[in-house]
Amino acid sequence: MGVRTRTETNPGAAGRAMPADQPGSVRNVVLVGHSGSGKTTLVEALALATGAVNRAGRVEDGGSLSDYDEIEHRQQRSVQLSLVPVAWGGIKINLLDTPGYADFVGELRAGLRAADAALFVVSAADGVDGATRMVWEECAAVGMPRALVITHLESARAGFEEMVQTCQAAFGGDDPDAVLPLYLPLRGTAGADGHSPVTGLIGLLSERVFDYASGERKETTPADELLPRIAEARNRLIEGIIAESEDETLMDRYLGGAEIDMKTLVEDLEKAVARGTFHPVLAAAPAAEGARHGLGTIELLELVTGGFPTPMEREVPAVTTPDGARRPPLTCDPDGPLAAEVVKTSSDPYVGRISLVRVFSGTLRPDETVHVSGHGLEDRGHEDHDVDERVGALSAPFGKQQRTLAQAIAGDLACVAKLNHAETGDTLSAKDQPLLMAPWEMPDPLLPVAIHAHSKADEDKLSQGLARLVAEDPTMRLEQNQDTHQVVLWCLGEAHRDVALERLRTRYGVQVDTIPHKVSLRETFGAAAAGRGRHVKQSGGHGQYAICEIRVEPLPGGSGIEFVDKVVGGAVPRQFIPSVEKGIRAQAARGVAAGYPLVDVRVTLLDGKAHSVDSSDAAFQTAGALALREAAADVPIHLLEPVAEVRVLVSDEYVGPVMSDLSGRRGRVMGTEQSGGGLTLIRAEVPEIEIGRYAIDLRSLSHGTGRFSRDYARHEPMPPQLAERVREQATAAA
Template identity: 85%
Template sequence: MGDKANAHPGAAGRAATADHPSSVRNVVLVGHSGSGKTTLVEALALTAGAVNRAGRVEDGTSVSDYDEIEHRQQRSVQLSLVPVEWGGCKINLLDTPGYADFVGELRAGLRAADAALFVVSAADGIDGSTQLLWEECAAVGMPRAIVVTHLESARSDFEEMTRSCATAFGGDDPDAVLPLYLPLRGEAAADGHAPVKGLVGLLTQRLFDYASGERVESEPEAGQLPSIEEARNRLIEGIIAESEDETLMDRYLGGEEIDVKTLVQDLERAVARGVFHPVLAAAPAADGARQGIGTVELLELITGGFPTPLERTAPTVTARDGTERPVAACDPGGPLVAEVVKTSSDPYVGRVSLVRVFSGTLRPDETAHVSGHGLTDHEHEARALHEADERIGALSVPFGKQQRTLAQCIAGDLACVAKLNRAETGDTLSPKDDPLLMTPWDMPDPLLPLAVQAHSKADEDKLSQGLSRLVAEDPTMRLEQNQDTHQVVLWCLGEAHAEVALERLRSRYGVQVDVVPHRVSLRETFADRATGRGRHVKQSGGHGQYAICEIEVEPLPGGSGIEFVDKVVGGAVPRQFIPSVEKGVRAQAAKGVAAGYPLIDVRVTLLDGKAHSVDSSDAAFQTAGALALREAAADARIHLLEPVAEVRVLVGDAYVGPVMSDLSGRRGRVVGTEQAPGGRTLIHADVPEIEIGRYAVDLRSLSHGTATFSRHYARHEPMPAQLSERIREQAQEAVA
């Protein structure tokens, strides 16, 4: 692996195809923003012959040209698929965004892949979020390898970087994270930095020089052997320690020279099992060169060491009756089980679904059953359970802005399906006569609210459809129609996520929106007992209006709602009009009595009143009930209640102090902490929702992207007097 002869590259200009799952490799590239994932994908495509030396496909676009938003923002914002061929295998390279706001795209890539390449920059090091993703992959046993980029930087140090990788990713077994190659450096420049011109293969002790633009193999010089030998011995010991051959270590310690073929085979098996994680180096190709440094070695690792789809356990599926079903082990001849891992819109084609086939074969013009989960977050429903029969449209694979047609997509492979108009991201495709539903993958909860309103009447007509399409494409967005504040709220993962959502609304769906301040659902309640008299008497000729009622209002414990009690004696208010008084009281309570927010947690007691035999009516007593409640409020202390959320923050121990201090500054009350695995702490706190509107952004900054949090509505509590008074004044100004 990596020291083998060059395999036959794929041919440019046609769709990479696979005729059996054993010839497919699905690989997701993971790393922080700026680590060089997209550059590496382009370099691999160049080496595999999928693009020309300028890094372009036939139409002149880059292989990574997908979205105009990415060009404007100068960063990846969505999952990209680049298929290439190498060594008789089809390799689906899944390039993921590195920015935390687009972790939903990354999770989709993890779902579609069978192995992961962690791309780390030798100049920038390893950030906390990359470590968390490594742990996530480890939890599901996904095979992983590491690629060190930016070796051309003057600050790069490959040896130090490999030690950092062993510390960050090795856990209890740092010898499971070791380099397969060492950089081969040229002559030092004036600043003392020696550029990388090739690699040294540790297993074969061969040099691979890329200085000419092609990979040239040679023997090492005598002065290079000691450093090679030291790193080689450690690598061999690491491979043997993970070998399934229990005699290999004894033979090695006994002085036997283990042949390279055996070591390579054991290395490949250990990588495929996810117990050994090789470190490789990569650098971009020089101008005019056909190969970037390390790209041949990396392609050979992928084809030789990464598992095939046959080795992956398929996600659980359930039948319509709720019973679990085993999925055929990646059998192209089995029943269809596929999943939509990404949904996008093309201005010419319409909706395009990226699908991973786990069983069976997907063919154009056949009919499949589409089914999706109903997901709920917080107290709001995100998506309804849905299902429908859909005709499979044209199949293709993307290459830059091109779509190359496929005749079929077998189990283990990925393809784009056109015009699955009822399918959303995360949905299952299965036989129409035996519908199945796959267990969805975990997605982060969007916790940054973005309140929007249509910019014009024309936009208002298109807003609902545009937002619905947006959340169908992206399961990390949630749409809320808040009945209390009458706002349309799009919940996002962060500011960049929100910016992309607004841009897609404008450019894809032609909807211009204005962002308005997000409002929380406040409430009002009485602080003390109060009385009120409602008098509605009017006589202006003809049938008049006559209703008088006297009420008493008293506060109740939180969560009690509105309680209405009738204590009228002697028929002062006729029985048929008592429900009218209650109706008027409840209608006024819904409108509020101080700042326009609903009144809750009070008992309203009807004590007395008067009626007229001719002029009293249902409407008159409704009006009198509302007037009585307003009069009671005028002479009473009214508390504004704000919603309080139960917040749980999972943060590294190094950031516990700053996070707790920040929560206190948000009027939060820390109610407990507990130790969590991986040197982290789980903080429990009660925090007013008005204080955590931007907490998703602020916590990321505070913890350098390593903390996560969840929030759930707990109760309403009285707001501080000063803040309450300011909100009342704002409400009065709005009315004026």
């Protein structure tokens, strides 16, 4: 074998994952890669190789790994994080399959939080994309161990050696020898298309051939013509391993001609992989029809169980009490204080809410009461939590099947039923010792989607459906805009939006329609003006009588509405002056030209008249509103649009196109600065009406590598021609 397991258990013991009894017998591995790279296919191949499923992809109780979300079946791609636990060599391996599409990066981040190591799946047909490079850098920043798996070697465009070089350039940084293959593919006889299929692997350390041509892994001796190729790659691998060794004398011995024994090489390799300083490259392919072992699956399982770290080797996230008091660091100890985190929330039409939980410390048991601490995402419609709640049944998922667990120890993952308050990112701890974990970084949703109920029946269910939808997805933000009176879902992209609306319809029975998103425009006076409001009605009985005269002057931006009383001689009785102000402010909120709130003016009440019997609070409110409307009729009314401060982080090669695009959106580039790693930060001010779809357009401009954030800066006058178009639309809609 190329790599041996660190455990002393039988490496051939296989089957479905049993409950873990100690953290050292668990490996948590997240699969990362772009959409279509083959992550889900690889998970299914590993499940078949371990005996967790049969050759038809079924488990003994009838479930299937293909029983995923129906939306995934329709879209032909993963849209959510899924857990598949398998067993190999007495080790429970929790495989976390993540979506590869950028719109579901929240699911990817959750998988990274729950895992202790990452497998980067790279398609030999498609190469490495910018988004995968960015995730690699995130893992590097926290020291997460990583290995690479090259798939789709059956493609006519595929070349293993070329892809290794691509991976070294993308992931090796200053040290390409930190990314090296452990095995070389062995190709069979070329077919009619001239392409030679991969039928086996050559172990560089063991110098053995592992033949998969028959569908079962067979070990043989390499042919003589392969030996020069093996020797060259093997020497480079050994030098790469020795360079990462903690034994500083090893390189001198090797260069001096000493033979380094296999045990030392394997141990140093495993340590370097677990430290995250060496990144082995493997190849894999699904099993052929009727076969049990897919190419490279055994080698990959050996690497995971032998080279990837146990949960005990990972630092537990920092904890505090819910009120912010610091607590001593925790360790991965089943007997320690309970500290678990909800990494995913989903809903089942029969079971209800299901929470996927990573236990970092202590032991989680069914039917016990735990404390649920909130996650700090209140600005996205997720309320903070600080409540006690009873844990329902614990289970391990397999497709849509759930297998009951008696407990979940530190280092393991489990599904918890019926946690009605807990949401993604929440901490579960002992009720008498509540803890709160520092949350992981969530991407900010920047694509607004305005919706309204399709029918009256949908309107009755909309509020509850949206609440459940947002509870499942912390990357989504729900906004009830008080200015535009729109219900807005903020999403990460179009695919994210489509999945959210489909889940509303299929899971919660709520049909919604999307409508154009409105930005919060404002109105203001372009010059000073005077207005007279006269509200006089005599229709028998008690009448209405109120007259007021005002002057309106524009103020600097951000001043709001300022009301000044300059009435003399009691022309307007003192008790009715607040009524005039109330009427003016109410009319300002409704707008005076296109129906948008009026801001940044000073309204001065100068004079008026009252009647001893017929004047009233309501009459003077009406007179104040009429006076403001009359003043607005005599001067230009400017429309103000919100301007956002935008920060775009993009690869240096795309700076030019991005800056040009921002200028085309009426943006003002305020400056740029280098951010290291070949990235540039661009600062600009852009009207919000121009960046409604920027989350989509930036992704296209930067080939998926650009990120941006936005903050409200101020309101500014809209260009006259654009303002006139908005007024015409408002008039047509009235």
